[in-house]
Amino acid sequence: MKMSLVQDVEEVKKYDNFSWQVAIIKKIQSWALSNDLNADDAFRAIDHDFDGFLSKSDLEYFLIHILHEPSKEVTSPVIDRLFKLMD
Numbered sequence: 001m002k003m004s005l006v007q008d009v010e011e012v013k014k015y016d017n018f019s020w021q022v023a024i025i026k027k028i029q030s031w032a033l034s035n036d037l038n039a040d041d042a043f044r045a046i047d048h049d050f051d052g053f054l055s056k057s058d059l060e061y062f063l064i065h066i067l068h069e070p071s072k073e074v075t076s077p078v079i080d081r082l083f084k085l086m087d
Contacts, residue, residue, distance in 0.1 A: 020078055021078065021082045024063065024069070025085065025086070045066070048062065054086075056080070060079055
């Protein structure tokens, strides 16, 4: 039982910082540069539903389908935090 609690705490620590979000932002920058995209083109590429706004669902789709992030890592709390950082 105690080991499980320690593992749970370690799992929380893993996601209770901004390292994942910082790594993703760098990955997005690298993706845009490698595809020779300016900010407007990158925005349009991420705007999956083409409504002129970046939503959390646009961001989630982009991370999973374009950057190929594992869907188990693209959780609502990390998307929320990433969205706030990018807003």
